[in-house]
Amino acid sequence: MGTLSHAIAPKLAVPCHGLSSSKPRILRSKSTRTASAARSRRVFAGIKSQNPPIDFSDPDWKSKFQSDFEKRFNIPHITDVFEDAQSIPSTFCLKMRTPVTEEFAGGYPSDEEWHGYINNNDRVLLKTIYYSSPTSAGAECIDPDCNWVEQWVHRAGPREKIYFKPEEVKAAIVTCGGLCPGLNDVIRQIVITLEIYGVKKIAGIPYGYRGFSDKDLAEMPLTRKVVQNVHLSGGSLLGVSRGGPGISAIVDSMEVRGINMLFVLGGNGTHAGANAIHDECRRRRLKVAVVGVPKTIDNDILLMDKTFGFDTAVEEAQRAINSAYIEAHSAYHGIGIVKLMGRSSGFIAMHASLASGQIDICLIPEVPFHLHGPHGVLRHLKYLIETKGSAVVCVAEGAGQNFLQKTNAKDASGNIVLGDIGVHLQQETKKYFKEIGIPADVKYIDPTYMIRACRANASDGILCTVLGQNAVHGAFAGYSGITVGICNTHYVYLPIPEVISYPRLVDRNSRMWHRCLTSTGQPDFE
Numbered sequence: 354m355g356t357l358s359h360a361i362a363p364k365l366a367v368p369c370h371g372l373s374s375s376k377p378r379i380l381r382s383k384s385t386r387t388a389s390a391a392r393s394r395r396v397f398a399g400i401k402s403q404n405p406p407i408d409f410s411d412p413d414w415k416s417k418f419q420s421d422f423e424k425r426f427n428i429p430h431i432t433d434v435f436e437d438a439q440s441i442p443s444t445f446c447l448k449m450r451t452p453v454t455e456e457f458a459g460g461y462p463s464d465e466e467w468h469g470y471i472n473n474n475d476r477v478l479l480k481t482i483y484y485s486s487p488t489s490a491g492a493e494c495i496d497p498d499c500n501w502v503e504q505w506v507h508r509a510g511p512r513e514k515i516y517f518k519p520e521e522v523k524a525a526i527v528t529c530g531g532l533c534p535g536l537n538d539v540i541r542q543i544v545i546t547l548e549i550y551g552v553k554k555i556a557g558i559p560y561g562y563r564g565f566s567d568k569d570l571a572e573m574p575l576t577r578k579v580v581q582n583v584h585l586s587g588g589s590l591l592g593v594s595r596g597g598p599g600i601s602a603i604v605d606s607m608e609v610r611g612i613n614m615l616f617v618l619g620g621n622g623t624h625a626g627a628n629a630i631h632d633e634c635r636r637r638r639l640k641v642a643v644v645g646v647p648k649t650i651d652n653d654i655l656l657m658d659k660t661f662g663f664d665t666a667v668e669e670a671q672r673a674i675n676s677a678y679i680e681a682h683s684a685y686h687g688i689g690i691v692k693l694m695g696r697s698s699g700f701i702a703m704h705a706s707l708a709s710g711q712i713d714i715c716l717i718p719e720v721p722f723h724l725h726g727p728h729g730v731l732r733h734l735k736y737l738i739e740t741k742g743s744a745v746v747c748v749a750e751g752a753g754q755n756f757l758q759k760t761n762a763k764d765a766s767g768n769i770v771l772g773d774i775g776v777h778l779q780q781e782t783k784k785y786f787k788e789i790g791i792p793a794d795v796k797y798i799d800p801t802y803m804i805r806a807c808r809a810n811a812s813d814g815i816l817c818t819v820l821g822q823n824a825v826h827g828a829f830a831g832y833s834g835i836t837v838g839i840c841n842t843h844y845v846y847l848p849i850p851e852v853i854s855y856p857r858l859v860d861r862n863s864r865m866w867h868r869c870l871t872s873t874g875q876p877d878f879e
């Protein structure tokens with residue numbers, strides 16, 4: 354087992370391949386995690402930042418950690434508030450018959466021997482790697498010795514008992530934030546699954562949370578027939594928006610409409626809203642299930658393998674990168690710059706760079722860089738032009754914001770409006786090559802909205818299908834204030850606060866970022 358001394362070993366004067374010295378990731382309190390944002394090269398800060406602090410000299414620290422973890426990842430249930438809520442046998446049966454046949458005219462039989470239900474006590478292992486030392490690449494440690502601690506989360510899927518009678522359900526679906534490939538696929542699966550449970554009243558709320566308050570926006574009745582082919586195009590059948598009414602107004606509107614199941618598709622902001630709606634429903638003692646489906650092209654939701662739309666975005670980004678490559682490669686001293694989405698997380702840029710194999714420099718928000726100077730990006734571009742004759746740069750939109758003027762402008766949801774790092778990079782590159790008297794043909798591509806508007810690819814289509822179905826199973830099982838996700842290829846329910854406490858970031862010490870650096874061959878630009 355490693356010790357603390359491993360972690361505080363001094364950094365090499367010239368780190369190999371531009372990688373920072375290996376350091377363990379100790380689970381930190383929210384404030385510390387946010388502040389660090391995994392960006393700095395801090396030396397291991399020790400364990401005092403744990404909240405509440407863990408006393409590792411206590412022989413029972415591990416079981417205490419685990420019981421605390423179990424509490425944190427407990428998923429809120431309707432019986433927490435309505436203790437005498439009665440369950441009924443599920444109306445979701447996997448051995449279906451055509452309902453019109455006479456013997457099943459009154460519904461499906463409930464005495465089938467096998468139903469394929471999930472047991473409420475089924476769990477999925479959240480972390481699957483045993484790091485034998487805190488210095489192992491990408492190690493996530495709880496204690497300085499990086500002991501193995503099992504962390505289990507709730508398995509998603511249909512339950513044998515349900516807490517809503519389908520005929521009493523009015524379900525609503527809302528899509529918030531920016532677009533993302535797969536929104537229509539998720540809407541479609543939610544509707545189809547609700548109908549299989551026997552729900553007749555399903556409403557689409559138009560244009561995000563705004564649709565709850567704007568009197569001019571009528572809810573859209575949804576049926577299997579309406580959604581049958583919606584997944585064949587991108588966007589959202591219901592429309593999206595940022596900003597909108599406050600939580601109290603949303604819950605007022607839900608009460609007026611009689612909504613008792615709400616499916617919320619959106620990112621960090623949307624989920625913060627969904628959790629607040631769940632809390633408000635509990636405060637008002639409303640028997641409502643609020644279930645989120647994480648939608649973020651940026652892939653910045655914690656704990657999940659990936660969010661839907663991300664794969665499609667990476668695939669689509671290849672087209673832009675390939676165009677930039679062709680342009681750069683065909684020009685005399687050509688330089689292609691592609692800006693990809695990623696407000697605070699560089700996952701799309703990193704994965705697209707890895708997938709394309711055509712990127713020489715990948716710049717992400719999590720890894721600071723210099724533009725100028727002997728170790729800057731521009732000096733490396735000069736080297737690439739001299740040695741290869743062309744170069745392609747992939748930059749995430751949130752990278753290098755320190756080079757741009759801050760406007761303090763915010764969008765309707767309160768997100769900071771970023772400066773355009775792609776344009777800045779293009780201008781600085783042109784200026785630099787002019788100054789050093791070397792011709793350079795710089796081309797800039799920003800494919801953001803072309804990527805976001807795509808329909809989901811096959812892999813995302815499957816992910817959306819499973820997430821949509823599981824969202825409905827979760828609601829019928831009586832859970833609320835939860836979201837659905839994929840962890841280590843298994844589907845899980847997670848309490849909303851745990852996945853949005855801060856945006857998920859690329860770990861610069863992870864194997865994936867190291868692989869990206871190996872692939873691009875770029876040096877350390879700090």
Ligand SMILES: Nc1ncnc2c1ncn2[C@@H]1O[C@H](COP(=O)(O)OP(=O)(O)O)[C@@H](O)[C@H]1O
Nearest residue numbers: 529530562595596619620621622623625626766
């Ligand atoms: N902290 C919050 N609490 C409640 N609602 C929020 C919060 N942050 C954002 N929202 C709402 O969630 C919706 C989507 O947020 P936004 O940040 O634009 O997209 P995303 O959900 O993709 O992060 C908006 O209608 C916004 O008003």
Ligand SMILES: O=P(O)(O)OC[C@H]1O[C@](O)(COP(=O)(O)O)[C@@H](O)[C@@H]1O
Nearest residue numbers: 530531532620649650651694695696
């Ligand atoms: O132009 P818009 O609609 O504000 O969207 C821009 C933002 O949308 C995103 O693609 C995704 O953002 P959300 O997850 O908040 O929808 C970001 O990468 C980008 O900053």
Ligand SMILES: [Mg+2]
Nearest residue numbers: 530620621622
């Ligand atoms: Mg957001």
